[in-house]
Amino acid sequence: MIVASRKPIPELKEVLAKHDKVLFAGCGTCVTVCLSGGEREVGIISSAMRMARRLDGRPIEIEQVTIERQCENEFIQDLAGPAERNEAILSFGCGAGVQAIAERFPGSRSTPRSTRSSSASSKSRRSGRRSAWGAVRACFRSSAASAR
Numbered sequence: 001m002i003v004a005s006r007k008p009i010p011e012l013k014e015v016l017a018k019h020d021k022v023l024f025a026g027c028g029t030c031v032t033v034c035l036s037g038g039e040r041e042v043g044i045i046s047s048a049m050r051m052a053r054r055l056d057g058r059p060i061e062i063e064q065v066t067i068e069r070q071c072e073n074e075f076i077q078d079l080a081g082p083a084e085r086n087e088a089i090l091s092f093g094c095g096a097g098v099q100a101i102a103e104r105f106p107g108s109r110s111t112p113r114s115t116r117s118s119s120a121s122s123k124s125r126r127s128g129r130r131s132a133w134g135a136v137r138a139c140f141r142s143s144a145a146s147a148r
């Protein structure tokens, strides 16, 4: 099982600074168990982000969707509609989830996927590029889980 910790709000705010309509995508397995990226955490961070941006005078529209596993194509399909409706994707899954989402929703064929750090990609309406950033870090395999 993957264990992760969530990035702080100021860091996420910086990452999303250019976007006003973002999909917050939770993952319903490992990061739900370690309380860093499941439906509950997506709800909490969405509220905090909306409030922070409102205080900055630049409100943000956030759509929240949590799927069972972001690293499996059959589940990622459920993000197709929401991904289309939003400028960028903030993944609460681990690096494997962010990577899988970036591959599944690469944006226009003519523009390569943009990546920032080990877990990033984004969509800009103007350029037609889609990107997804990771909301969690410090991902590692739990020794307790691997010892089983």
Ligand code: SF4
Residues within 6 Å of the ligand: 002, 027, 028, 029, 030, 031, 068, 069, 070, 071, 072, 093, 094, 095, 096, 097, 098
């Ligand atoms: S994307 Fe990462 S956190 Fe989500 S189920 Fe797969 S391995 Fe676990």
